[in-house]
Amino acid sequence: MTARAERIAALVIAALALVGLYLTSRIDLSLTSNLNVLTGPRGYPGLILGGILILALIVAARPGSFPAIGSASSETIDQHRGGRLRVGLVLAALVLFALAFEPLGYILAMPPLLVAIAMLSGAQRWQSAALVSVLMALICLLAFRFGLDTVLPEGVLGIDLIL
């Protein structure tokens, strides 16, 4: 699985390096003059991307062992699927948090995220996850507000006025 993933990743990186090289060729040089090809705004990142492309192609092309698909037991495949689903849900929860953090504010956005992370990472009872999440979020708020003198987003509650 790793050798296969390694090769796929190398191909993806190679493709991204090509996109990067295209973007490099589009860097606007109209305001610059007399630049050496290897050191200008295009030259230096172009060298780096060229290096990435070559290395990615070597990694993708070198021989490796590839276990046959389907050799894993159905139980293992289910475990992998479950694990990946949890990873996807955590990422979705993080993106939702980033979108809601400023409009909703820290107090409304953080505890639900922490409960979600706790439940997705093995908490058995939502009540204990909720209690721990609220406590942690409050301690963190107080530490940042009074320890580091930082105001976190107040959102709809205007919590900083209370504190």
Added chain:
Amino acid sequence: MPDFIEALGSLYQLIGVAQLVFVTIGLATGILIGALPGVGPMLGVIMAIPFTYYMDPISSMALLIGIYQGGSFGGALSATVVGMPGTPMAAATLLDAHPMALRGRASEAATLSTIGSAFGGVTSALVLIAIAPLLAQIALKFGPAETAAFALLGLTTLGALSSGSPLKGWMMGLFGLFLATIGLDPVTGVSRYTFGSVYLDSGLTLIPILVGLFGISEVLMQVERPIRAHDHASGVAASIAAFRSLIARPINYVRSSVTGVFVGILPGIGGVTASFLSYRLAMPFRKHGDPNFGEGNPDGVIASEAANSAVTGGALIPMLALSIPGDPIVAVLMGGLMLQGITPGPRMFLDHPDVVQGIFAVFLIGAAMLLPLGLVFIRGVVGVLRLPQWSILAAVVMISLVGTYAISRQILDLVVMILFGAIGYLLRKADYPVAPIVIGFVLGPIFEANYRRTWLISQGDFLGYLATRPITLVVLVGVMLALAFPFFQGLTSRRRTTSKSA
């Protein structure tokens, strides 16, 4: 020598109560998180970086160095108590510490680890204080060509950070270098890969990338494959009897510490190699009546712990004097200094001598304080190991998000952090190392500025100019060797395998 003694004597003046408190907090935090399998000093240092933004440079380094030192030691405690190394560095410690615990000598093994770590840490602090200023003095004579060559040397050692495949290490290092090019070109002011975004004009910043690549990706890895809490962890306490080892086994302490410092100075090798190398070096000197190595030999515990703690001071030498972070955690420490507006390197010894001396002082004090604090925390580690994993992961996510946001107050920083969390997760799943990305990103601006300055100075005759710079040529030979070394190593091991199978 008189300079060194004078420097040691003046160090205490630079340390106030605040720095002592921060180094203590750092050590305590480091010991506890180092003991937690899957967390470790790297994550601890990264989680603490956003907090250091609000501190003065010496206090911030006190906290980060404390976590680094404590975390490098903490892994030994879980290795002893539950047979699972909290950090990869403690894997060699496990070989003898856990068998000792199984024979009812857990307290002695944990105390030996503490003494060994403190001894290694203090030794490396003394070497750091003695060598770093001398190296910086030499490095002050370097021009842009030498600085670029040293940065290149730091980058080529990235191959060593990639177990089994230097190509992937270099690829990830180049990726880090590329990320550092995003934003305005430092020479011409031309926009590179900004897509018209004002946010990207100033370039990507270190904290969201760091927290994403290490903090969030670690959470995702552990969410996918949960690690169980160790409900069965049995209690340990400090053992006074273990202190006799200082008289009975002094050579092992010294040899292992020196090995650790030496390995630490070499970029890209790190604590895991140091502890196993030191363990191997201790094996021929087994004392009569001691169990075999791997079956509970106290010298095995001392050798591994003294060496991996001594790496910390050794690794700081090239970072402070030459601006080369040879270890991912040291790269993060370097980022922490840069966040304070201080770029490590020889100029720092001239421009910020108080910060340099302050770092020396907190390092030495931290290493010395590891002994009493480690002995106190030997008991506490069992409680930490019983914490449910979900509470630790939730705390990591919370500190990552709030810490990253609090520095810039930009939601886009959170988006970058989550994006790099996903990238880090995918790369780790495909067995690509993420640490070189950080080293490349940190070294990127230094390398680019000096590389381009060298071209400008050479006025087109780049090779002719290099021929007049002997130090640069020597370093470039080192670069070639660093590039070739993994391939020679691969060839040798392949030959060995072939001859064995024949």
